[in-house]
Amino acid sequence: MERSDSLSESPRKRNGLLRDQVQLVKRKDTSRYEIVPFPEPLSFEKGFFVMIRAIQLLVQNNEGIIFVGVAGPSGAGKTVFTEKVLNFMPSVAVISMDNYNDASRIVDGNFDDPRLTDYDTLLENIHGLKEGRTVDVPSSRIVIIEGIYALSDKLRPILDLRVSVTGGVHFDLVKRVLRDIQRAGQEPEEIIHQISETVYPMYKAFIEPDLKTAHIRIINKFNPFSGFQNPMYILKSPRSLTPDQIKAALGEDQTESNEETYDIYLLPPGEDPEACQSYLRMRNREGKYNLMFEEWVTDNPFIISPRITFEVSVRLLGGLMALGYTIAAILKRSSRVFSDGKATVKIDWLEQLNRRYIQVQGRDRLYVKFVAEQLGLDGSYIPRTYIEQIQLEKLMNDVMGAINQLSEQISTLNERMDEFTCRVEDLNSKFTLIKSSPSQQNLIPSSDTRNGSAPTNLFVSQLGNGTLIPNSSSSNQLSKESPLMEEITVLSRGQRQVIHQLDNLTNLLHEHLVLTRQGNAMSRNRIQEGINMAICPLIILTIGSVGYFVFKSLNRS
Known part of the structure; x- marks a missing residue:
């Protein structure tokens, strides 16, 4: 029931x-x-x-x-x-x-x-x-x-x-x-x-x-991968090596070949693309397709990848899409491969990243480390897979785009602040002229009224009421100061928008730079610290400039 x-x-x-x-x-x-x-x-x-x-x-x-x-x-x-x-x-x-x-x-x-x-x-x-x-x-x-x-x-x-x-x-x-x-x-x-x-x-x-x-x-x-006791150990470095250096490290009994690989990364249904560690990968090499079930973990500096591989046809991709898998990335890689039977060294060129990497991989962890040391790669390892590297660079581009947009808004705000300062100084100079003219203490000539000036005694008498507009010329002065007030309002609104953008950027960084694995924690923290160091002076400078000009104008008044 x-x-x-x-x-x-x-x-x-x-x-x-x-x-x-x-x-x-x-x-x-x-x-x-x-x-x-x-x-x-x-x-x-x-x-x-x-x-x-x-x-x-x-x-x-x-x-x-x-x-x-x-x-x-x-x-x-x-x-x-x-x-x-x-x-x-x-x-x-x-x-x-x-x-x-x-x-x-x-x-x-x-x-x-x-x-x-x-x-x-x-x-x-x-x-x-x-x-x-x-x-x-x-x-x-x-x-x-x-x-x-x-x-x-x-x-x-x-x-x-x-x-x-x-x-x-x-x-x-x-x-x-x-x-x-x-x-x-x-x-x-x-x-x-x-x-x-x-x-x-x-x-x-x-x-x-x-x-x-x-x-x-x-x-x-x-996790069905947890039962596999024979994973692949991978060390990756951005350093440049010549083929002769690799051959010398592997010895005489080694083979050499060239490969061109297309990897289609399929995101499982319901997985977060920024935190997924269990992509389904369909690999095309020399016209043959292989389906790779894999999951990687990092044990700094190693990338450890249990993997199950089957040869399939390209038609299978449609069936996987019907199950809810989506294409997350297509990675093209050209490789020069050297192998001695126990370890493989690859010089990989990645088209998407426009960059070259050295990969040392094999089933024997100690031997992989030994070969990498012979190649002089110590201290340069990157414990991230290629799909993670692509995700990280995409994140960096998004962050830098947000920072550039913020810089443009701050520049626009500074330009408006300069214009606002000029108008305030012009207004102060008019008030100074009125104050220094004894002939205009009790009378308000129409020409001065048109120029937006007012007697000092009227101006002072209105300070207690919180206004800078003389009684006798309030309507004319209000009409002349309206554009200025509108500009101040626009500047305030712009400042609020900048602060709102800063809040959004902070939230974005907090969401995207959350550690998904221990292996890339330090690199992502350094990115966040660098961004915070870049943003904080901009915020302080902007707020300080606004405060300075407002204080200066009020002090002169």
């Missing part, structure tokens, strides 16, 4: 310890209990703990067998999660829905079609368990039904606890590919085509709506 139909209102807001957040509520029109759904998804470990706690409460409050449904897309980790529960509670019985798939119903090799499951037999067995027929009932009274459709509308009415396990499209894709290669011996390209054309559409149409009815939603962030 649907969540809205099966649950009464939550008794109270969740708080406190995780075990205390697991609350029971009575189902409508039945005497059985179920837990109040958790509004937010949980991690793998927290979800496991909450599920164990929920099972304990359900066993205490419900009679008979407790049925638990564990569902999720293919490759999300349902089986691993169920095995973890089984290891903790060995007396639990597990029913795999894969055992109820009817092979005669398979159409076009689609093993994820919901019509494949023989629900009649499955429900007959489940009802037999509930009614106590001659079946080996588990001593714990707990039965877990595990499968991609374990939360379907046909099974929901009998489930006391509903659990969903998902892991994100990218890692689910990697895990599904690795699993099917081991199980069925399928080609990676065939698997990915099947996922993009069949599995993923089936998931969106039939599985995902069922998962929303789960009491406990678990996000399995297991």
